[in-house]
Amino acid sequence: MARTTLRLLAALGVAAAALAVAAGPAWAAGETIGGCVIEQVHYVEAEYGSLDALDKKALEKFEDDLEGCVEAPSPILPELDEIIWGGLAFVILFAFMWWKGLPAVKRAMDARSEKIRSDLDAADTAKTDAMRTKSEYEAQLADAKTAAAAIIDEARAQADQLRQDLQARAEADIAEQRARAAADVESSRRQAIDDLRTEVAAIAVGAAERVVGASLDADVHRSLIDGYIDDVAGAGTNGTSRNGG
Amino acid sequence: MADRSASDRIGGYADAVLAVARAEGAQAEVEDELARFADALRSSDELQSTLADSAIDVERRLRITEDLLGGRALPATAALVSLVVGAGRGGELVDIIDATIDRAAAGRNRRVARVRSAVELTADQRARLAEAIKASSGLDVEIQTIVDPSVVGGVVTEIGDDVIDGSVRSRLRQMRSGLG
Numbered sequence: 001m002a003r004t005t006l007r008l009l010a011a012l013g014v015a016a017a018a019l020a021v022a023a024g025p026a027w028a029a030g031e032t033i034g035g036c037v038i039e040q041v042h043y044v045e046a047e048y049g050s051l052d053a054l055d056k057k058a059l060e061k062f063e064d065d066l067e068g069c070v071e072a073p074s075p076i077l078p079e080l081d082e083i084i085w086g087g088l089a090f091v092i093l094f095a096f097m098w099w100k101g102l103p104a105v106k107r108a109m110d111a112r113s114e115k116i117r118s119d120l121d122a123a124d125t126a127k128t129d130a131m132r133t134k135s136e137y138e139a140q141l142a143d144a145k146t147a148a149a150a151i152i153d154e155a156r157a158q159a160d161q162l163r164q165d166l167q168a169r170a171e172a173d174i175a176e177q178r179a180r181a182a183a184d185v186e187s188s189r190r191q192a193i194d195d196l197r198t199e200v201a202a203i204a205v206g207a208a209e210r211v212v213g214a215s216l217d218a219d220v221h222r223s224l225i226d227g228y229i230d231d232v233a234g235a236g237t238n239g240t241s242r243n244g245g
Numbered sequence: 246m247a248d249r250s251a252s253d254r255i256g257g258y259a260d261a262v263l264a265v266a267r268a269e270g271a272q273a274e275v276e277d278e279l280a281r282f283a284d285a286l287r288s289s290d291e292l293q294s295t296l297a298d299s300a301i302d303v304e305r306r307l308r309i310t311e312d313l314l315g316g317r318a319l320p321a322t323a324a325l326v327s328l329v330v331g332a333g334r335g336g337e338l339v340d341i342i343d344a345t346i347d348r349a350a351a352g353r354n355r356r357v358a359r360v361r362s363a364v365e366l367t368a369d370q371r372a373r374l375a376e377a378i379k380a381s382s383g384l385d386v387e388i389q390t391i392v393d394p395s396v397v398g399g400v401v402t403e404i405g406d407d408v409i410d411g412s413v414r415s416r417l418r419q420m421r422s423g424l425g
Contacts, residue, residue, distance in 0.1 A: 003296075025413050093307065197424065199425070201424035202421065203419060204424060205417050205418075205421040208417060208420070209397055209414070212397060212413055212417070213363075213394075213398070213413075216363070216397070216398045216413075218364070220398065221362075221364045221398060222370075224366075224398045224399045224411075224413070225362060225370055225400055226370070227411075228374075228400040229370060229374045229377050229400075231411060232371075232377040232381055232409060233376070233377035233380050236379075
């Protein structure tokens with residue numbers, strides 16, 4: 001703030017100096033030639049009483065003064081009234097600019113500064129967000145790589161396990177088939193033995209039945225029937241069997 | 246084992262046969278002749294299958310029954326057998342005769358004891374067997390003898406679902422089971 005004020009004051013001083021230099025000729029040109037001549041005449045008459053009383057030296061001086069009246073105005077110093085009016089206008093303009101322009105410029109500069117600051121903040125925020133996004137992306141990428149590696153490892157482990165399971169199952173199937181084949185052989189052997197035994201028993205019993213049937217005469221039949229009747233009378237003992245519901 | 250409908254049908258035929266026999270006033274004779282005919286059927290699988298074969302003309306099957314019973318049994322007995330065979334129930338003739346005898350015995354408050362033996366029982370043996378059954382089980386039974394050579398020797402008695410097996414055949418089977 002103080003720096004801005006100093007700059008303004010310096011600019012004001014430079015402007016005032018330039019105005020004074022520019023106003024010089026106008027100040028010099030503020031006296032007319034006739035007025036200057038009359039003034040010189042009045043001066044001579046006041047000093048010498050009349051022009052005739054002038055000596056040579058005074059006359060030369062009087063001539064120089066008159067020549068001075070017809071010389072051009074000062075190229076540097078302005079006329080006084082120009083200085084006054086110009087200065088007054090300058091002061092009014094300066095005061096007006098100080099009153100209205102400076103706050104507007106300050107507001108514009110403040111707004112500009114604020115906008116730049118906010119843009120910088122936004123840029124910082126965007127940069128921070130970008131960095132965070134980048135970090136997240138890198139983290140996700142790292143996670144993805146880790147997950148992919150884990151999946152590959154798991155798949156490899158599953159493949160190994162599956163291979164081992166298949167191998168074990170195949171071995172178990174082979175063992176089971178061997179056991180079943182052995183059991184079938186044993187069962188067939190036992191079945192053959194049982195069939196043979198049954199067949200032998202049937203042949204033997206059939207032969208016995210024929211022998212017994214041929215050997216049973218009427219007396220034996222009567223004896224068997226009588227024995228059966230005695231057994232039934234004795235509540236079914238001695239060889240008889242009861243079945244049924 | 247006949248199913249429910251077959252059992253009802255056999256019972257119906259048995260009631261009809263028994264009613265006809267009573268109406269003819271020759272129930273005992275008809276029962277005895279039917280029992281003997283059933284015995285003959287049991288001893289001949291060929292005869293049973295012939296009377297049950299629907300592919301054989303009914304007239305021919307009736308002619309067989311007339312040849313078997315004509316002049317050897319009462320006309321009522323022959324007519325009743327022809328009735329059953331003519332109705333296409335020749336395959337159930339043995340069951341119908343058994344049911345008829347069972348119902349007749351039940352009408353006299355008795356049970357039927359079907360006695361299988363390799364040789365025919367004498368009258369004395371039948372009477373003693375009936376007394377023995379009554380003594381052991383308290384049942385009054387009528388003895389229906391069936392000559393069955395497969396019994397080999399001894400006797401097999403069936404009273405309803407009860408069986409008293411004293412046959413040589415059963416002993417041979419027991420021996421066969423022990424060997425097998």
